Amino acid sequence: MCGGVTYQQAEETIRTFFPNPKSCLPVRNKRGQVLLIPWGRREKQPGFTPLGGWARLESIYSGKWSNYNPRPVKIIIDGFMEKDQLGNSQWYSLGKDEFIQGLLVEDAGITRVYVVTVTDPQSQHKSARWPRILKHQEKTLTESSSTHSFE
Template sequence: MNQRLQCEVKSMCGGVEAREADKVWKIYFPNPKAALPVLLEDSGQLDWIRWGRRREQPGSGPEGGWARLCTVQAGGWTKYRPHRAFGLVQRFMEKEGRAGEKNRISHWFDVPEGYALECLVIGEGEQRKVYVITTEPPAEYAWIHDRWPLLTALKVE
């Protein structure tokens, strides 16, 4: 598959699990109120930010909740003036197969301690949206999906 076609695939990482104090939240992208706990790199502030934009939702920003690393590196997100952020989740969920297929199996994966999902935040105030940066899956999981959340180590100071 050529790089251009590969970068146009949109669906992946349909859910995450996050903890806040003693509460565990399962957050699924199809829910229009889905939000992720995000640490903003430039401010060090932790916020719950709406996860992407669904087709039926008004507003600016691309449809979906993901940003391909190849598109980010090629400057495709520059026009949105994104801010680097980290999704503080304990697990993420990948669905086997392609969007629209029936009986897709969900697989949950732990995010290692000290790591987070690499994200972009666009917009201001109540219009902010977070997008999970994706890359190629590890070879052992390529059979599940063609995209994978990019994990990054958090710096401890």
């Protein structure tokens, strides 16, 4: 389910995990800059966005996120960690042309990013959720279908 990520920042390898309330994810903006955005929302953090760090693709399409000005973004990482059913950490690498789909939301003046997930048999997590991994030339959520926009 992507409980941790690893990425490069100024020639340093960063590992961050969702349970850390200061966790941020590297998101590429339309200008090509990579910005660090807070990862999801935890209990006791301000705002009204859903608790957690993940957004199910089907919940995005059903409109659950529409109150938060949702926008698809590219989370630029080298790899991610998910726990298997026994609670052991398993790390997975992304290819140079791959990224994880993110959902950027705004609430009470705070911008957050959630990892978009899909049901996938390769997930070893009890939830069977897997981050939505795309290639840079593939279409994102709003580009993929005119019937599934965020409006």
